[in-house]
Amino acid sequence: MKLTKKLMRAFLIITLIISFSMPQVDASSQPFNINAKSAILIDSATGTVLYEKNIHEALPPASVTKIMTMLLTMEAIEEGKITLEDKVVVSELASSMGGTQLYLEPGxxxxxxxxxxxxAIRSANDACVAIGEHLAGSEDLFVQRMNERAKELGMKDSNFVNTNGLPEDGHVTSAYDISLMSKELLKHKEIHKWLTTWMDEVVVGKSQSVQQLVNTNRLIRFYDGANGIKTGYTSAAKHCLSASATRGNTTFIAVIMGAPTSPIRFSEAAKLLDYGFANYSSVDVVKKDTAAGSVPVEKGKLLQVEAMPKEDLKLLVKKGEEGTIDHDVILPQYVQAPIAKGEKIGEVIVTVNGKEKARVDLVAAEDVGKASIMDILSRMVRKFVGR
Known part of the structure; x- marks a missing residue:
């Protein structure tokens, strides 16, 4: 009997030690659960994470991979490397892709x-390979660039093996990384016309058959403000989705990975977006095309120079706290010529409830050279005549 009590006491102690040594999960840390392997909700403007579930777990993304393919294409267009009118010759490799495709033919x-x-609309695997080969010379070289760009964006959980997300060992990313590349893609305005298209068509093949394109992202049609981005499915990845929506001044991105069914991925993404719009608001604090003030220029060709914000600044706050945002413009009494366009001459300090949240540099709106002797004499004359 005594031995039994000792054993029970020892078992209880061991159980307590094990329970305290295990990581404790705060069940109240999230407002609800998402029916998927991993999920995230971010504010597109600031990148603020509003909901997370296993966001750094490396998982197969299926066709959500195509976000990176589209991003590199849009960046190449904006850099002037290619144009939308460029002709692409379809290779044997591109035309051999299975799964969802445009049924492109070699040549x-x-x-x-x-x-x-x-x-963007049909999620065509063959089109991804064709574009990758056109941009980089081969699909392998394009995939290298995908991984390089992922590192540049801080995507530490990702490794791309192909352009389209067809199943291959080692082809993985995470919900967090998908949110990063989604955020970057949405910066390109031209992409929105395809991401938000519900139905279209394209002519393909020697027979010039008309392929009807229907957007794989049903939220585009049924969710208020939906404007992207990409679906994905394989038997290993299950049902994946990167969904974005904009209402007013606020854009959220919701990522779902490994949902058990297609309807669930859409309903869970909508749940995340609903949560964002119900509880948070994005506020324009500083706009880079609006002068924050002007500064006198000592011994300059111009008497003063406008101070422009170096970049736009938005802040995400809880609904009802918009009025707690304030900002102070800090400018010197004067600046000394010469001043170069884009040179820092001040800053804006942004606070919420009195606590500093961000700073934005103020830069000179234009070049201001030193005043010549003739400039100074001319000003003196005008000043004298004006009396």
Whole structure:
């Protein structure tokens, strides 16, 4: 009997030690659960994470991969490396892709715009390979660039093996990383016309058959403000989605990975977006195209120079706290010529409830050279005559 009590006491002590040594999860830390392997909700403007579930777990993303393919294409367009009218010759490799496709034929010629339409709306695997080969010379080289860009964006959980997300060992990313590349893609205004298209068509093949394109993202049609981004499915990845929506001044991105069914991925993404819009608001605090003031220029060709914010600044606050945002413009009494356009001459300090949240540099709106002797004499004359 005594031995039994000792054993019971020892078992109880061991149980307590084990329970205290295990990481304790705060069940109240999240407002609700999401029916998926991982999920995240972020504010697109600031990147603020509003909901998370296993956000750094590396998982197969299926066709959500195509966000990176589209991003690199849009960046190449904006850098002037390619245009939407560029002709792309479809290779044997591109035409051999299985899964969802445009049924492109070897030797067929398509424009970048037609291929991007196929990727964004239908999620065409063959179009991804064709674009990758056109941009980098081969799919392998394009995939290298995908991984390089992922590192540049801080995507530490990702490794891309192909352009389209078809199943391959080692092809993984995370909900957090998807939110990063989604946020970057949405900065490109041209992409929005395809991401928000519900139905379109493209002509393909020697027979010039018309392929009807229907957006794989049903939220585009049924969710208020939906404007992207990409669905994905394989048997290993299950049902994935990066969804974005904008209402007023606020844009949220919700990522779902490994949902058990397609309807669930859409309903869970909508749940995340609803939560964001119900509880948070994005406020424009500083706009880079609006002068914050002007500064006198000593011995300059101009008497003063406008101080422009170096960049836009938005803040995400809880609903009802918009009035607690304040900002102070800090400018010197004067600046000494010469002043170069873009040179820092002040800053804006932004506070919420009296606590500093951000700073934005104020820069000179234009070049201001030193005044010549003739400039100074001319001012003296005008000043004298004006008396």
């Amino acid at each position: 067929e010629v398509k424009t970048i715009e037609e291929l991007m339409k196929g990727i």
